[in-house]
Amino acid sequence: MNEIIKISKLNKNYAGKYQALTDVDLSIKSGEIFALLGPNGAGKTTLISIICGLVRITSGIINVDGKNIDDQPREIRQRIGLVPQELTTNMFETVWDTVQFTRGLFGFKKNNDFIENLLKKLSLWDKRKSTLMTLSGGMKRRVMIAKALAHEPDILFLDEPTAGVDVSLRKDMWAQLHELRKSGVTIILTTHYIEEAEEMADRIGVINNGKIVIVEEKEKLIKKLGKKHISFELEKELTSIPERLSNFKLTVKDKTLNYEYDSKNTDVHISKLFDALKTEGITYKDINTKQSSLEEIFVELVKNS
Ligand SMILES: Nc1ncnc2c1ncn2[C@@H]1O[C@H](COP(=O)(O)OP(=O)(O)OP(=O)(O)O)[C@@H](O)[C@H]1O
Ligand SMILES: [Mg+2]
CATH class of the missing domain: 3.40.50.300 (P-loop containing nucleotide triphosphate hydrolases)
Structure with a gap:
């Protein structure tokens, strides 16, 4: 054009x-x-x-x-x-x-x-x-x-x-x-x-x-600036993030475990995370995923400019 x-x-x-x-x-x-x-x-x-x-x-x-x-x-x-x-x-x-x-x-x-x-x-x-x-x-x-x-x-x-x-x-x-x-x-x-x-x-x-x-x-x-979030609804409350999971950007609140990652480089980390959760015996009832909205991107852009 x-x-x-x-x-x-x-x-x-x-x-x-x-x-x-x-x-x-x-x-x-x-x-x-x-x-x-x-x-x-x-x-x-x-x-x-x-x-x-x-x-x-x-x-x-x-x-x-x-x-x-x-x-x-x-x-x-x-x-x-x-x-x-x-x-x-x-x-x-x-x-x-x-x-x-x-x-x-x-x-x-x-x-x-x-x-x-x-x-x-x-x-x-x-x-x-x-x-x-x-x-x-x-x-x-x-x-x-x-x-x-x-x-x-x-x-x-x-x-x-x-x-x-x-x-x-x-x-x-x-x-x-x-x-x-x-x-x-x-x-x-x-x-x-x-x-x-x-x-x-x-x-x-x-x-x-x-x-x-x-x-x-x-x-x-x-895609470029957005982040993705996955939250796991845990079966049991987790008081702290286990050592083995410290490589992942995880936060935990009550029975929800949150993982945030860039939309760009994804797959490898996600499957690794699933594996690691399994190894640690952390089980979950449900998973939610969310892509950051244009609104969140806009607020970040304006804040940092
Ligand atoms: N006629 C004018 N004389 C002096 N300053 C002006 C004039 N018109 C606009 N400005 C100033 O220029 C800046 C940009 O204003 P503008 O109206 O272009 O903003 P905007 O992005 O359209 O804002 P909004 O979202 O509120 O409509 C503001 O600081 C405004 O005060
Ligand atoms: Mg205007």
Whole structure:
């Protein structure tokens, strides 16, 4: 896949003093779903706003599909849809009008069929004549998505698209985003719901204090940094770990014996552990295994960066 967005050595100082982004290098592949994770104030919205031409860069280079953002800001903005973190829109307008208006803003011809289809896909068709202020928060979020898609962009940024959205609606939105991706749209989203990144993203980038900490394919990230845990439910309580088992990273609490290991190098140790337990006459009723979640990996990454 080719790179649709390429960011090199991007720096942003707000008001000449606050360094919100430092030497950010990041490439987004055409057609992928990329999730940008990071704590509050990490620089996610700043980064998105810069690519969308809403915030000026201090230094660095941004290319979208090979075009420099400084040279061709309009052409680039045309191709980008943005669902902003803060809902900013005229609350007295109807759903239909606000989406239609946004399409017009980008110089696109009216296309009622397109908008009808869009509103139907986002389950907003029934609400097309309602003013925005009469909609629930989750519906307003979906209107923001409809607005972002009104000019048929092929790159879509979503800044915390499901903040405050209930679980079932969130799942609907994920399904819709997967559909969009199938149609060829590149999707970049920020989220504080790690589950959302886990569900949606092909690749994940973590940003902290304005610096990119890691960019990796989701599966690889989990494999590379994840740990696995096995816990044995013992038949008899174990007061201490026997000498022969001291090579293994074991902890014991009441009748539970816990073993933790890297996902990378596994098998040999596990079978050795089983053998050693047998030799020691340690018997168990049940075994549970657990792979560390993306959430645990994320917390570790941010803590250590
Ligand atoms: N207009 C501004 N003027 C000055 N500082 C700003 C401005 N906008 C953002 N900042 C600062 O830049 C830093 C990054 O903010 P940003 O909004 O990009 O973070 P974020 O990762 O999106 O956080 P959140 O998860 O809370 O949305 C913060 O310290 C913020 O206070
Ligand atoms: Mg933000």
